Amino acid sequence: MKAVARAVGLWLFVILLGGCGAEGPVQFHADGLPAQLSQWKLFRHSGGQMRPNEGVVSFDLNTPLFSDYAHKWRTVWMPAGQSARYSPDSSFDFPVGTIISKTFYYPRGKAPGQVARTAPEATELERETLQLDRVRLVETRLLVRRQEGWLALPYVWNDDQTEATLQRVGALVPLSLVDATGTATELAYQVPDQNQCAGCHATDNRARALQPIGPKARHLNREFDYAGGRENQLAKLSRVGYLTGAPAPLAAPRAANWHDSATPLAARARSYLDINCGHCHSATGAANTSGLWLDAAASPDLHMGLCKQPVAAGKGTGDRLYDIHPGQAQASVLVYRMGSNDPAVMMPELGRSLAHTEGVQLISQWVDSLEGTCGQ
Template sequence: MKKSIYLLALTFLFISCSDNDDVIVEQCGQPQNVTVNNITFDSASVTWDNNSATSYTLEYGLSGFTLGSGTSENVTNNTALFSGLSANTAYDVYVSANCSTSNTSMYTGPISFVTSAPLVVPEFLPNLSELNLFEGELNNLMPSERAFIYNLNTTLFTDYAYKQRILALPEGTSMEYVDDGFPNFPDNTVMAKTFYYLNNERDESEGKQIIETRVLILKNGIWELGNYKWNSDQTDAVLDNTTSNVAVSYLDTNGATVNVDYAIPSAQQCIDCHNNNNIIIPIGPRLRALNGNNQLEDWISNNYLSNLTDVSQVAVLPNWEDAVNYTLEERARAYFDMNCAHCHTDGGFCGDQSYLRLSYDTPFADSYIFEDKINIDTRMSFYYQGVSMPLIGTTMMHPEGYDLISQYLDTL
């Protein structure tokens, strides 16, 4: 009897320890090959390899955030789109797989990404910072990744002010080559030229005084202009199209103190210079003035400029200060082209008042330089507002420019 009871108990023991009480649940696998793509200034998409999970949990936040403190999202496929992100911002994202309510994987991550710069705004908003032309501290004048600096072979004289020129094209567009003059700019192109003085020209680390940023915006094929005046704290600039003067004092390359009563032009004065046959046009960025230091080659390779493969097709406007590579006449004509020709041209501000035609590509016989050389010399030799030349944009004569033109006129 005891033996029978023992066998019965042993049988129950084997039954209670059968495989039915030892079910092994496979751990839900972590998402693999998580990637972030299609990153814009305010959105990004995340993808990963699909597995046997029924859903996935994503958590994202600013780079370095702690799990549990971010934004969570559940999806049933292997992709997710984040929107409403901040521009120029670093983010982390984690992804886990859900095979059942009680079986989830460990998180894969962090996967890091950075949103792109905000789009440049082709509107005249109250503050320069709102146009998104720059990134970081505004007074560092660091162009947004959506804008780029351009340089001219010969520049306009403006009381020895330094200038930063930047250009922003709408996303996915380019300028189109036509000839040596202006390219065709796409609508919503933004040009900005910022005027400033170094506090000490011998030591740039001593900072600068930024005066104004002049802006041109192409809207529906028509250029519009506006002027932003920088505040005294140098933190931003305000749209203000009235004329005013700013006192500037700096040390030049010789260590001498230079005082300038810098004149910010009014909107009407800007129109006077930029007007041609009652149409506002830029002044500087003709391709012949941009053709130097591989600049046009860079534009082509970066898809900024189309319809041109060989830049040798484009003429070169000489650097008026380069006496090694250019003749006196070439340099003088280049100076005229950049400093005077926008007014002294057909349809320009002085087009009906003067016979002078001072564009670089105007044949000498048609320029009337010889016939008017005495008047040119006289009106460039001193400064008197409303009489001397240039008529607008300076508060002093330009000794170096006058010396060049005077020497040239003496050869005629």
């Protein structure tokens, strides 16, 4: 009996210690809806740390999508012998079996129950490792490439940060977000449901099929601090066999870092609009009927909103006449909607409940710098 008790005790200890870090290789599920994130075996938990499992490669974007000041840890995994095909403009062509993950978290605040509002670029990730006592895990979203196409699965972390559970209908996570001055904002962080995922990831409005947004050459062409050292991400993916057909990084497109003041203002603003708005506001996106295209391919003309009157925006215009009024940010619909928290007005309409103060400032500076006049 004592031997049985010891065995049971050891089993419980392993479960509690391992949490979402079950032993064994990454497990791709070709069908079904795994209820726990740990069933995919993407991460390992030990010693109060969270690390990627073998073969799981971390990555980041030159300019990330804003999500209520959440920090993000992105990873990709592919089956042995499989690789994505490079494209200079669109998302890479990933093979069946690919798992892309994005874990949303916040640095912990000074007081219990609080999280810190810091620049998401100031990552807590150190060589592909998170110290769990320093962060509050909120959710991990998976994009899974099955035979029939991409599937989005949102997993919400428990309070102990040992497991994340599938929430197909989404969730609201209450957070107290504290800035550097000590001012707290009570935030109902929204985890999207599966249908809302399609609102951004169905980048072709005709096909309506989900596609990755971030893994494009221009977003990935940057260096990253991997566990084995610093390396360009395109070079890393090519070296480990996850990417074929990529040129040398210097020959690949590169989006600007939106908060790098050494980079021209226009390049930073266009990069910000591309990642935050361009997946919908493009010639093929869900917002193509608006005539406002904000992706990297958009020409700086009427289609990009310069002196363009808004289409079917309703109260979203704020009585402004043009999407972008050169030299007049406060008279531009684009800036007005970016700065609003009204669900009937704000853009993007999904993925945030707070305005990105710094992002609005950037776009305002850019619009104010534009020359030209609009006819009345």
